[in-house]
Amino acid sequence: LEDQILFLVVKLERPDLARKKTELITQQNEFKVTLAQLEALLLEKLANAEGDILDDTELILSLEEAKKTADEVKEKQVIAQETEVKINETSEFYRPSGARGALLFFLMMDLCKMHTFYKYSLDS
Numbered sequence: 001l002e003d004q005i006l007f008l009v010v011k012l013e014r015p016d017l018a019r020k021k022t023e024l025i026t027q028q029n030e031f032k033v034t035l036a037q038l039e040a041l042l043l044e045k046l047a048n049a050e051g052d053i054l055d056d057t058e059l060i061l062s063l064e065e066a067k068k069t070a071d072e073v074k075e076k077q078v079i080a081q082e083t084e085v086k087i088n089e090t091s092e093f094y095r096p097s098g099a100r101g102a103l104l105f106f107l108m109m110d111l112c113k114m115h116t117f118y119k120y121s122l123d124s
Helices: 002-013 015-048 057-114 116-123
Strands: none
Touching: 002 015, 002 057, 015 057
16 A cells, blocks of 8 residues: 555656556566567577478568567666666655555544544545
8 A cells, every 4th residue: 555655655756656557567568579579489480490400591681670679678677777777766755655644544544443433524
Protein backbone atom coordinates (compact mmCIF):
# COMPACT_ATOMS: atom_id res chain seq x y z
CA LEU A 1 0.00 0.00 0.00
CA GLU A 2 2.85 2.33 0.85
CA ASP A 3 4.39 1.89 -2.61
CA GLN A 4 1.04 2.47 -4.27
CA ILE A 5 0.53 5.69 -2.32
CA LEU A 6 4.12 6.68 -3.06
CA PHE A 7 3.47 6.23 -6.79
CA LEU A 8 0.31 8.34 -6.54
CA VAL A 9 2.12 11.10 -4.64
CA VAL A 10 4.99 11.14 -7.14
CA LYS A 11 2.48 11.13 -10.00
CA LEU A 12 0.75 14.13 -8.47
CA GLU A 13 3.83 16.08 -7.38
CA ARG A 14 6.24 15.14 -10.18
CA PRO A 15 4.29 13.92 -13.22
CA ASP A 16 7.46 14.03 -15.31
CA LEU A 17 9.09 11.38 -13.10
CA ALA A 18 6.01 9.16 -13.14
CA ARG A 19 5.77 9.43 -16.92
CA LYS A 20 9.48 8.68 -17.35
CA LYS A 21 9.25 5.64 -15.06
CA THR A 22 6.26 4.30 -17.01
CA GLU A 23 8.18 4.81 -20.26
CA LEU A 24 11.19 2.98 -18.81
CA ILE A 25 9.06 0.02 -17.78
CA THR A 26 7.56 -0.15 -21.27
CA GLN A 27 11.01 0.15 -22.83
CA GLN A 28 12.42 -2.62 -20.61
CA ASN A 29 9.58 -4.92 -21.68
CA GLU A 30 10.23 -4.14 -25.33
CA PHE A 31 13.92 -4.95 -24.83
CA LYS A 32 13.05 -8.33 -23.33
CA VAL A 33 10.74 -9.12 -26.25
CA THR A 34 13.37 -8.07 -28.79
CA LEU A 35 16.03 -10.24 -27.17
CA ALA A 36 13.65 -13.21 -27.04
CA GLN A 37 12.81 -12.77 -30.73
CA LEU A 38 16.49 -12.61 -31.64
CA GLU A 39 17.19 -15.74 -29.66
CA ALA A 40 14.33 -17.60 -31.33
CA LEU A 41 15.46 -16.45 -34.78
CA LEU A 42 19.03 -17.56 -34.15
CA LEU A 43 17.99 -20.93 -32.83
CA GLU A 44 15.70 -21.46 -35.80
CA LYS A 45 18.41 -20.56 -38.31
CA LEU A 46 20.97 -22.75 -36.59
CA ALA A 47 18.53 -25.66 -36.42
CA ASN A 48 17.68 -25.35 -40.10
CA ALA A 49 21.28 -24.91 -41.25
CA GLU A 50 22.46 -27.70 -43.50
CA GLY A 51 26.03 -28.72 -44.00
CA ASP A 52 28.88 -26.60 -42.70
CA ILE A 53 27.50 -23.51 -40.97
CA LEU A 54 30.69 -21.58 -41.73
CA ASP A 55 29.91 -21.75 -45.46
CA ASP A 56 26.41 -20.31 -44.99
CA THR A 57 26.98 -16.58 -45.53
CA GLU A 58 23.33 -15.71 -44.90
CA LEU A 59 23.51 -17.38 -41.49
CA ILE A 60 26.74 -15.59 -40.61
CA LEU A 61 25.32 -12.22 -41.67
CA SER A 62 22.17 -12.78 -39.63
CA LEU A 63 24.31 -13.77 -36.63
CA GLU A 64 26.32 -10.56 -36.96
CA GLU A 65 23.12 -8.51 -37.29
CA ALA A 66 21.66 -10.21 -34.22
CA LYS A 67 24.83 -9.51 -32.26
CA LYS A 68 24.73 -5.82 -33.19
CA THR A 69 21.08 -5.57 -32.20
CA ALA A 70 21.70 -7.39 -28.91
CA ASP A 71 24.62 -5.08 -28.09
CA GLU A 72 22.49 -2.00 -28.81
CA VAL A 73 19.69 -3.32 -26.61
CA LYS A 74 22.11 -4.05 -23.77
CA GLU A 75 23.59 -0.55 -23.97
CA LYS A 76 20.09 0.95 -23.84
CA GLN A 77 19.25 -1.30 -20.89
CA VAL A 78 22.24 0.01 -18.94
CA ILE A 79 21.19 3.59 -19.63
CA ALA A 80 17.60 2.79 -18.66
CA GLN A 81 18.71 1.18 -15.40
CA GLU A 82 20.83 4.22 -14.51
CA THR A 83 17.88 6.50 -15.23
CA GLU A 84 15.59 4.30 -13.14
CA VAL A 85 17.98 4.50 -10.19
CA LYS A 86 17.92 8.31 -10.41
CA ILE A 87 14.12 8.32 -10.57
CA ASN A 88 13.89 5.99 -7.57
CA GLU A 89 16.29 8.19 -5.58
CA THR A 90 14.15 11.23 -6.31
CA SER A 91 10.98 9.31 -5.48
CA GLU A 92 12.38 8.34 -2.09
CA PHE A 93 12.01 11.98 -0.98
CA TYR A 94 8.26 11.33 -1.05
CA ARG A 95 8.51 8.06 0.92
CA PRO A 96 7.36 9.66 4.23
CA SER A 97 4.15 10.78 2.51
CA GLY A 98 3.50 7.24 1.32
CA ALA A 99 4.19 5.81 4.77
CA ARG A 100 1.88 8.32 6.46
CA GLY A 101 -0.85 7.67 3.90
CA ALA A 102 -0.68 3.93 4.51
CA LEU A 103 -0.70 4.49 8.28
CA LEU A 104 -3.71 6.80 8.01
CA PHE A 105 -5.58 4.25 5.90
CA PHE A 106 -5.05 1.44 8.39
CA LEU A 107 -5.92 3.68 11.32
CA MET A 108 -9.19 4.67 9.68
CA MET A 109 -9.95 1.02 8.93
CA ASP A 110 -9.39 0.15 12.61
CA LEU A 111 -11.67 2.91 13.93
CA CYS A 112 -14.66 0.60 13.68
CA LYS A 113 -13.03 -1.67 16.28
CA MET A 114 -13.36 1.13 18.80
CA HIS A 115 -16.99 1.81 18.09
CA THR A 116 -19.40 0.74 15.35
CA PHE A 117 -20.40 4.35 14.82
CA TYR A 118 -17.10 4.97 12.98
CA LYS A 119 -17.81 2.22 10.50
CA TYR A 120 -21.08 3.75 9.44
CA SER A 121 -19.80 7.32 9.37
CA LEU A 122 -16.85 6.36 7.16
CA ASP A 123 -19.12 4.58 4.70
CA SER A 124 -21.23 7.67 4.17
